[in-house]
Amino acid sequence: MPRIIMHIDFNSYFASVEQQANPHLRGKAIAVAGKAGGDIHRSVVTTASREAKARGVKTAMATWEAKKICPELIIIPGDPQKYSEITERFLTVCHKYADAVEQFSTDEVFIDVTSGAGNYFGASILALMIRRDLKAACGSVCTVSIGIAPNKLVAKLASESVKPNGLTVVRPADVEDFVKSRPLADFCGIGRSTEKKLAELGVTSVATLRQLPRTQLINLFKSQGSWLADASHGLATDVLENDNEAPKSIGHSYTFPHDLHTIPEVKKNLLAMCDRVAWRLRGQHLVASRVSVYVRYGDFGSDGCAKLLHIPINDGLTISQNAWALLSPRLNLHRGVRLIGISVSDLKATKPPTSLFRKDRRMSRVVHALDVVQTKFGQNSWHRASTVSTKFLERTSGWHYDHLAMANKT
DNA sequence: TCTGGGGTCCTAGGACCC
DNA sequence: TCTGGGGTCCTAGGACCC
Numbered sequence: 001m002p003r004i005i006m007h008i009d010f011n012s013y014f015a016s017v018e019q020q021a022n023p024h025l026r027g028k029a030i031a032v033a034g035k036a037g038g039d040i041h042r043s044v045v046t047t048a049s050r051e052a053k054a055r056g057v058k059t060a061m062a063t064w065e066a067k068k069i070c071p072e073l074i075i076i077p078g079d080p081q082k083y084s085e086i087t088e089r090f091l092t093v094c095h096k097y098a099d100a101v102e103q104f105s106t107d108e109v110f111i112d113v114t115s116g117a118g119n120y121f122g123a124s125i126l127a128l129m130i131r132r133d134l135k136a137a138c139g140s141v142c143t144v145s146i147g148i149a150p151n152k153l154v155a156k157l158a159s160e161s162v163k164p165n166g167l168t169v170v171r172p173a174d175v176e177d178f179v180k181s182r183p184l185a186d187f188c189g190i191g192r193s194t195e196k197k198l199a200e201l202g203v204t205s206v207a208t209l210r211q212l213p214r215t216q217l218i219n220l221f222k223s224q225g226s227w228l229a230d231a232s233h234g235l236a237t238d239v240l241e242n243d244n245e246a247p248k249s250i251g252h253s254y255t256f257p258h259d260l261h262t263i264p265e266v267k268k269n270l271l272a273m274c275d276r277v278a279w280r281l282r283g284q285h286l287v288a289s290r291v292s293v294y295v296r297y298g299d300f301g302s303d304g305c306a307k308l309l310h311i312p313i314n315d316g317l318t319i320s321q322n323a324w325a326l327l328s329p330r331l332n333l334h335r336g337v338r339l340i341g342i343s344v345s346d347l348k349a350t351k352p353p354t355s356l357f358r359k360d361r362r363m364s365r366v367v368h369a370l371d372v373v374q375t376k377f378g379q380n381s382w383h384r385a386s387t388v389s390t391k392f393l394e395r396t397s398g399w400h401y402d403h404l405a406m407a408n409k410t
Numbered sequence: 411t412c413t414g415g416g417g418t419c420c421t422a423g424g425a426c427c428c
Numbered sequence: 429t430c431t432g433g434g435g436t437c438c439t440a441g442g443a444c445c446c
C-alpha cells in the first residue's frame with residue numbers, strides 16, 4: 001500500500017527559538033554559535049536567522065567570517081536546554097496526528113500519516129492543523145516547512161523546496177517530474193564528495209544522472225550506486241525509524257580556546273571530557289566496550305584511533321586511561337592540539353557491578369554518589385582535583401567539600 | 411585571528427583461524 | 429620449487445546527516 005509521508009522542518013530553528021524568547025532579537029540578523037562560556041571566536045554558525053541568511057550568513061560558517069560579511073550580526077551562544085524543551089513540544093504535536101513519528105534531528109521529523117489522512121488532500125489539511133498547533137505550542141516566530149510525498153526521500157526534498165513556511169505536496173504521479181527539478185545537492189545522501197565525483201562524470205543534474213546505467217553507478221559507487229539510480233526517479237524503500245532505539249555511540253569533542261602544547265594540559269582536559277561522556281553513559285544505564293579518540297592539530301591535520309575492550313566500562317577515569325593509552329603514542333604536541341574528541345560505542349545495558357575487589361566496589365559507590373550530586377546540582381557541581389588549576393581549587397574548595405560531604409551521606 | 415559538535419553507516423585491509 | 433581460500437574480527441578512515 002502506498003504510504004503518505006510528511007517531513008516537517010523547523011525554519012532557522014535555534015535562531016527562531018532565541019527570537020521567540022527575546023522580542024528585541026526579532027527582525028534582526030542573528031546567529032547562534034558555540035555555547036555559553038565557550039569561545040565564540042573559534043566557533044561556527046550553528047543556525048542563522050532568516051534575516052542573517054538574507055545577508056549571506058550560512059550554517060557552518062566561521063563566526064569571524066559571518067561577522068565580516070554581516071557586521072551587524074548578533075551572535076548568541078547556544079542554549080541546548082531551551083531547544084530541547086521546544087523540541088519536546090514539537091514532538092508532542094506530531095504524536096497527536098500520527099502513530100509513527102521519527103525524529104530525524106532536533107528540528108526535523110518524519111511522520112507517517114497514511115491512515116490518519118486517507119489521501120493527499122487530507123494530508124494537506126493535516127499539515128495546516130499541525131502548523132497551527134506548532135505556532136500555539138512553540139510561538140508565533142516559529143515557522144515550519146512541510147513536504148508531503150510517498151516516501152521520506154521525496155518528502156524531505158519537498159519540504160526543502162519552499163522555505164520558509166512552505167507546504168509542498170508531491171503526489172505519486174508527480175514524483176518523476178518533481179525530482180527532476182531538484183538540484184543533486186538537495187538529496188539527503190548526496191554530499192559534497194559524491195556531488196564532486198558525479199560532476200567528474202558529467203553528471204550535474206537529475207536528468208543526466210538518469211542517463212547513467214545502473215551497472216556503471218554500482219561499479220563506481222558500490223551500494224550507494226544502486227541508491228543513486230533509484231533516487232534519481234524518487235524511488236526509495238526508506239522506513240520510519242523507531243525513536244526509542246538506544247544510541248549506538250556517545251561522544252564529546254571540544255575545540256580549546258588555545259592550542260594545547262603540554263602533556264598535563266591534554267591529560268587534564270581528556271579526563272574532564274571523559275567524565276562528561278561517562279556521566280551521559282550512566283544516565284542511560286549503558287556500558288561501553290569501545291573507546292575512540294580523535295585529535296585535531298593547530299594545522300588542521302587530524303588523527304584518531306579506537307580500541308575494543310574486554311570489559312565494558314562506564315566511569316570517566318577508566319575511559320580516560322584507555323583513551324590516553326591510545327592517544328599518547330601518536331600524539332604530536334609540536335603541532336598544538338586544537339581539538340580532542342572522545343567517543344564510546346559498542347554499548348550495552350548496564351549490569352550491576354560484579355568486581356570482586358573491594359577497591360572497585362568502593363569506586364562504584366563514589367561514582368554513584370557523584371552522579372547523585374550532579375543530577376541535583378548540575379554539570380559543574382564537582383570537578384576532579386586533577387582537572388582544575390590550584391587557583392581554582394583555592395577559590396572554590398570550600399564549596400566543593402560541602403558538596404562532596406553531602407554526596408557521601410547520600 | 412584559521413573551519414563546531416553531535417551522530418550514523420560503510421568499506422578497505424590486516425590479522426588470525428581453519 | 430611460491431604460499432589457496434573462506435570466514436571472522438578488528439581498526440582506520442571516509443562519507444553522510446543535522
